[in-house]
Each structure stands twice: as C-alpha cells, then as structure tokens.
Amino acid sequence: MDIQPIRTDDDLSKAIAEIETLWGAERGTADGDRLDVLITLVDRYEDEHYPIGPAHPVDVLKMHMEMTGRRRADLASLIGSSSRASEVLNRRRALTLDMVHKLNRHWGIPAEYLVVPYELERLAVKPVRRAADPVRKRA
Known part of the structure; x- marks a missing residue:
C-alpha cells in the first residue's frame, strides 16, 4: 500500500480521485484498507486547511x-x-x-x-418624521 502524505491541494485532488475509484470497496480488503487510510488523510488535511466553523x-x-x-x-x-x-x-x-x-x-x-450564542439582527431604524415647520408669515 503506497500511500503518501497529503501536503498540497494537488495531493488532495489526487487522493480524492483515488477515493472515488475505491468507493464501495469491502472492509478488510486491500482496497478497503486503502480507502479507509485515504479518507482519514483527506479528512485531516481538510480540517487543517479548510476548517468549517459551527453552524448558526x-x-x-x-x-x-x-x-x-x-x-x-x-x-x-x-x-x-x-x-x-x-x-x-x-x-x-x-x-x-x-x-x-x-x-x-x-x-x-x-x-x-x-445553544451556540449568536447576535441578533438589528432592526432597521426608520428616520423619525418631524412635523412640518409652521408656515411663516411674510412681512
């Protein structure tokens, strides 16, 4: 089983392509073991380089x-x-x-x-309409 570490995005692409060809391999077989190791490596690389925060x-x-x-x-x-x-x-x-x-x-x-804390959306504050100035009498 010749498996290399995943160090770059190019390595990641190659590993994913190989996972696709091995998908469905039976557990306990050479292909199944290879699939398991590749998935673990891809998962670790993605967690480190493309972390996903908690969902809102x-x-x-x-x-x-x-x-x-x-x-x-x-x-x-x-x-x-x-x-x-x-x-x-x-x-x-x-x-x-x-x-x-x-x-x-x-x-x-x-x-x-x-239960993850989050900020609420602020309501858009509409400008306050003021009463029109009283009509000034012209002299």
Whole structure:
C-alpha cells in the first residue's frame, strides 16, 4: 500500500480521485484498507486547511425544517406563536432554553447545535418624521 502524505491541494485532488475509484470497496480488503487510510488523510488535511466553523443555530433550524418538510406554522405551534417563529427565523429573537428543549424533544434536533450564542439582527431604524415647520408669515 503506497500511500503518501497529503501536503498540497494537488495531493488532495489526487487522493480524492483515488477515493472515488475505491468507493464501495469491502472492509478488510486491500482496497478497503486503502480507502479507509485515504479518507482519514483527506479528512485531516481538510480540517487543517479548510476548517468549517459551527453552524448558526437558526441555519440548523431552517435546514432541519426544510429536510423534514416542516413550515413556519409548525414552528409557531411548537414555540408559541407565529410572530415568535418569524422573529426567531429572522434572527430578531434568540432561541430560549425552553425553545431549544422543545426543538430537541419534539423534533430531535441536537441541543448542542442550538445553544451556540449568536447576535441578533438589528432592526432597521426608520428616520423619525418631524412635523412640518409652521408656515411663516411674510412681512
């Protein structure tokens, strides 16, 4: 088994191409072992050079809703109201511990994906309209 370390993106491309040819190899065979080692090397290289941060809790919620066919109304019935669901989905209201608990218990979303702190979107502040100045009398 002649496997080289992955040090460059070119090495990465070659390893991925080989993984594609080995995909589906049986465990315990020479090809299966080669596939396992290559996947481990690719995973380590990508973690080091292309790290992916934690997903935003609202993105996790939206993705779960999309994957399970749930709608905003389903979220509203779970967390209390349609306005609250809209505020959460628009990042204007943070998920509370009670909401996280309900989403975990009823929808099976892992709580650790929902309890990540995040900043809320700020509401756009509309300029205050002032009453028109009184009409001045001309002399």
